[in-house]
Amino acid sequence: MGVFPFIVVAWILTVGLYGIVTSRHLVHQIVCLIVVQSSTYVLLLGVGYRRGAAAPYFSDVSVHTPAVDPVVQALALTDVVVEAAVTALLLAFAVQAHKRFGTLDPQELVQFKG
Amino acid sequence: MNPAVRRWVFLAGAAGLAAFYLWGLTGLPGFGNYPGPYGDIINRIAVAQTNATGVVSAVNFEYRAFDTLGEEFILFAAAVGVSVVLRRLRGERERPARDESMDRNLAPTSDAVRMVSLVLVGPTLVMGWYLASHAQTSPSGGFQGGVVLATAFILVFLAGEFLIFERISPLAAIDAAEAAGAGGFAAIGVSAVAMGLPYLTNFLPLGSRPGAVSSSGTIALISFSSASKSPPPSS
Numbered sequence: 061m062g063v064f065p066f067i068v069v070a071w072i073l074t075v076g077l078y079g080i081v082t083s084r085h086l087v088h089q090i091v092c093l094i095v096v097q098s099s100t101y102v103l104l105l106g107v108g109y110r111r112g113a114a115a116p117y118f119s120d121v122s123v124h125t126p127a128v129d130p131v132v133q134a135l136a137l138t139d140v141v142v143e144a145a146v147t148a149l150l151l152a153f154a155v156q157a158h159k160r161f162g163t164l165d166p167q168e169l170v171q172f173k174g
Numbered sequence: 175m176n177p178a179v180r181r182w183v184f185l186a187g188a189a190g191l192a193a194f195y196l197w198g199l200t201g202l203p204g205f206g207n208y209p210g211p212y213g214d215i216i217n218r219i220a221v222a223q224t225n226a227t228g229v230v231s232a233v234n235f236e237y238r239a240f241d242t243l244g245e246e247f248i249l250f251a252a253a254v255g256v257s258v259v260l261r262r263l264r265g266e267r268e269r270p271a272r273d274e275s276m277d278r279n280l281a282p283t284s285d286a287v288r289m290v291s292l293v294l295v296g297p298t299l300v301m302g303w304y305l306a307s308h309a310q311t312s313p314s315g316g317f318q319g320g321v322v323l324a325t326a327f328i329l330v331f332l333a334g335e336f337l338i339f340e341r342i343s344p345l346a347a348i349d350a351a352e353a354a355g356a357g358g359f360a361a362i363g364v365s366a367v368a369m370g371l372p373y374l375t376n377f378l379p380l381g382s383r384p385g386a387v388s389s390s391g392t393i394a395l396i397s398f399s400s401a402s403k404s405p406p407p408s409s
Contacts, residue, residue: 062204070195074188081184082177108213111206116217119227119311127229129213130220134233138245141317145252152259167177 065106072099086154086164090147097143101136108132226310234315283333291333298326 072095079092108129114121116130158164203209216237217229226232234242306319 062206063199063202065205066199066202070192074192077188078184081180106205107202108208109206110208113208115313116213116229117227117311117313118221118229123218123221127213127217129208129210130216130229130233131212131238133230134238137230137234137315137317138241141245142248145248148252149255149259152256156259 065102065109069099069103069106072096072102084165084167086157086166086169087151089166090150090154093150094143094147097139097146100139104132104136104139224310228308228310228312228314230313231309231315235309288333291329295326295329298322298329302326 076092076094076096076099079095080089083089083092108131110126110128113126113128116127116133118125118127154164157169161169163169216233220229220232220237221227224232224236226236302319302321302323302325304319305314305322306316309315309319
């Protein structure tokens with residue numbers, strides 16, 4: 061049980077990367093990028109976890125209760141927001157690519173030199 | 175490079191990545207054995223220093239507020255970038271929407287969907303407001319509240335009331351709300367500088383007791399401004 065969450069991280073990362081490499085549709089590629097970024101959330105939250113500890117919110121428990129690491133949770137929050145912003149921009153690029161080249165297949169788009 | 179070769183190159187790269195990753199895993203203290211020290215330090219001093227019982231939001235809006243400011247501007251830049259990439263170019267003309275297949279009978283939105291969506295708009299608004307205003311006390315925060323608030327608008331769209339959706343989310347108001355959110359965050363930081371303190375210092379009164387909604391000074395204000403910033407990119 062000591063490293064199982066981190067194996068899950070590696071699996072999610074590899075599956076997402078495989079999807080990006082072998083994708084035939086830009087939107088599918090963008091969703092695979094989202095999957096890759098999700099693996100970093102699991103990694104961040106897994107690093108900060110303490111067995112048997114409470115969430116770092118002390119409104120109903122005493123301040124001296126052992127709690128998990130709040131800093132990595134704040135980092136994961138930022139990570140989610142950055143992912144949303146990147147996805148929005150990438151989807152806009154996909155729309156423009158379809159408008160200019162008529163295709164959304166990344167393996168055909170490689171031939172166009174802009 | 176044809177797809178088969180690409181696949182083999184990827185597998186070779188993935189094998190190398192897996193080797194390095196497993197080597198790194200052996201140096202970790204294991205899942206569940208968090209060694210500290212920063213998490214423990216923050217947990218110990220956050221409530222006393224800021225009167226905020228929501229330590230994650232205190233980290234986001236107080237201890238690392240500068241990072242959150244940068245994140246706000248990432249959101250802002252993404253919204254600006256999308257509107258620039260999708261602008262109307264010189265050679266393009268916007269064609270008025272034509273009904274391409276007028277003989278297709280569209281099923282009207284089912285009554286169940288309409289009723290449930292419209293009934294849920296009110297509770298969603300209340301929930302979003304609650305989340306945005308309670309960042310400093312319980313698991314919630316500006317970004318989460320903003321996303322739930324945006325969902326309320328989308329529920330109106332789902333119910334098929336497209337004209338009402340257009341009227342309640344006019345582009346000018348959304349742009350103003352987004353700019354107010356981003357500018358408000360920066361302004362809160364600058365007003366600390368105007369008082370001779372370092373940028374983004376928490377200078378407002380900290381409130382009577384930890385866990386009160388009106389506690390923790392600028393954390394609540396910053397949470398509100400990020401809540402007004404999140405719906406516009408969603409809609």
